[in-house]
Amino acid sequence: MKKYFAALLTGLFMAAAPIQSMAAEYNLILNLPIAPTHNRWQTLLKPWYDELERRSGGRIKIEPYFAESLSKINECLNTVKDGMADFTEAVLSNFPGQLPFHERSWEIADPTRPLDHATEILHQIEKEFPEVMKEFDGAKLLFTYDFAIGHIIGTKDPVNSFQDLKGRKILNFGGPIAASRLKALGMVPVSMSPPDGYMALQQGIVDGAVCNYQLLVSRRYGDIIKYMLPINIMGGSVFMAMNQDTYDSLPPDLQKIIDDMSGDYALEKVEAWLEEEYKLLRTYRDKMGGQVHVFTDEEYAEIRRLTLPCDEEWANTLKSYGLPGDKILARMRQLQSEKDPLWKDSRMVKEFQTK
Numbered sequence: 001m002k003k004y005f006a007a008l009l010t011g012l013f014m015a016a017a018p019i020q021s022m023a024a025e026y027n028l029i030l031n032l033p034i035a036p037t038h039n040r041w042q043t044l045l046k047p048w049y050d051e052l053e054r055r056s057g058g059r060i061k062i063e064p065y066f067a068e069s070l071s072k073i074n075e076c077l078n079t080v081k082d083g084m085a086d087f088t089e090a091v092l093s094n095f096p097g098q099l100p101f102h103e104r105s106w107e108i109a110d111p112t113r114p115l116d117h118a119t120e121i122l123h124q125i126e127k128e129f130p131e132v133m134k135e136f137d138g139a140k141l142l143f144t145y146d147f148a149i150g151h152i153i154g155t156k157d158p159v160n161s162f163q164d165l166k167g168r169k170i171l172n173f174g175g176p177i178a179a180s181r182l183k184a185l186g187m188v189p190v191s192m193s194p195p196d197g198y199m200a201l202q203q204g205i206v207d208g209a210v211c212n213y214q215l216l217v218s219r220r221y222g223d224i225i226k227y228m229l230p231i232n233i234m235g236g237s238v239f240m241a242m243n244q245d246t247y248d249s250l251p252p253d254l255q256k257i258i259d260d261m262s263g264d265y266a267l268e269k270v271e272a273w274l275e276e277e278y279k280l281l282r283t284y285r286d287k288m289g290g291q292v293h294v295f296t297d298e299e300y301a302e303i304r305r306l307t308l309p310c311d312e313e314w315a316n317t318l319k320s321y322g323l324p325g326d327k328i329l330a331r332m333r334q335l336q337s338e339k340d341p342l343w344k345d346s347r348m349v350k351e352f353q354t355k
Contacts, residue, residue, distance in 0.1 A: 024061035026254070028246065031085035033073035033094070036066050039218070040238070043276045044145075044269055045089060048240075048261070055257045062087070077241060081138040086246045092144070092237040093175065100321035101132040101328070102144065106235025107177035108314045108329060109150050110336050111307055112300045114346045115235045117339040118146035119270045122237060123263075124335060129328055140242040142258070143266035147212060147236040148277035149348055153187075154216065154225035155208035156201065162299040165229070171197045171209035174234045177317075178210065180310045181233050185303060194219055201225065210234065213280035222288035229293055230343040231303055240266075281351055292352040294344055 030049065034041055049062045071079045073094045079085040092102045105122055109115055122144055126133055133141065151174070159165060166186035172179050179189040190206050194215065200206045201224045208225060209215070210233045216222035247255060284290040295303070311329055318325030343349055 023058060025059040026056075026250065027061050027063060028086035029070070029084075030062050030064040031070040031076055031079050031088040032064055032066050033068050033076060033090050034066065036064070039214070039276060040273075041066075043272055047272075048269065049087075052257065052261060055261070056254055060254065077136075077139060077239075080241050080243045083243055083245060086243050087240070089238060089240045092239055096175070099135040101318060101323055102135055102237060102239065104175060104177060104314065104317070105237050106146065106150070107175060107181075108311050108332070109232040109235045110333065110340070111181070111232045111303050112342055113232065113336055113340040114148075114230070114343065114348055115146065115150035115232060115336075115340065116148055116274060116347065117336070118148070118150070118235050118237075119144070119267060121332060121335045121339065122146055123267065125328060125332060128331060129324065131323060132328075136239075136241060138244070140244045140247050142240040142242055142262040143264075144237055144239045145266045145270050145273070146238070147214075148270075148274040149212060149281075150232040150235045151210045151212050153208060153229040153231050153233065154211050154221070155227045155229065156224055157207070158227055159229055159293055162295055162303065168207040169205070171200065171206050171211075172233075173197070173210060177310055177314050178234045180313055181307050182210070184306045184310055185231070197221075198224075212236070213277055213284055216284045216288070216290070217280045222284045222290055226289060227291050227293060228284075230295070230346070230349065278347070278351060281348065285352060292349060294349055297344075300343070 032041070032045070049064075053060055053062060065085075070085060073090055074096075076085075076088040076090040077095060077098065080088045092099055092105070095103050105125075106115065106118060109118075126144070153165070153170060155165075155168065162185075167188065169188045169190050170182055172182060172189040172191055173194065179191070182189040190200070192200055192206075197206070197209060198219060198221060201209065201221065209221060211221055211225065216225060242258070247258065250258070315325030315329045318328060340346075
């Protein structure tokens, strides 16, 4: 790691980072695009780093730099590769072109099922197709994890049948595959930032959004969007990575602690994130008046049929990067059908039914 640069940054960003005890042997910099109030920090990341400090007996201390104070979000991975930061964490879709598989891993979520086991499935794909892990060459990937449930369609007005969605303008915060899926289902995708999206919903410029319960509650989209429609357009994946030189400089006992808290260790923590998503669902349901409409088996069969060409587009994109897109797609489909129920049998729908 470039120690002189890290020392300079510590001085420049003193206001953004906490003062650490001089007793620590390793004061390591964490680059985060999110604010300290973000529930991903509160629910998953802070407990992880607190546990790392505890297991090291205080020999490791983490200095977090929040809200893009160290770099822009799409540069987070590079700050770990070049030694500006020791750790970073960010949503994978913010790295277009850098991570051909991971940036779009759940753009082909089965529209007829939730994504409650997305992290488990993604880890299985990473093991079975190790070539996708080369995307992180130059950094030490600690683990990936995924958002629960998935990003489904929310609308301002009631939808009683799949046909009612035709022609509706829907905010799309995903990539081109997500836009293709919306088009295939007869909707008009509109690209916009989340803050601008709220205004567009409020002013009637758009009719709804592809969103999760985090967006509905934390950004108050649920004040306007009152109907959630279980059609999974996409999911979201997050990564945790470390500077390789920093890791190599640690003594074997500290390396082992990091190794023990990597890989499938994330699966132990994902349950907390899953519960957080359902807590937000209940807030949307009970305090914002949100409702859910589940489509018929015949409608879901039609939804699945219409989105199949988008799956092929996704697989072909991976193949253009030299990855076995068809095989990865088939395996992801198989794993999701084994682990995630249909929407009508899902926990999400049952939460609304037991209001």
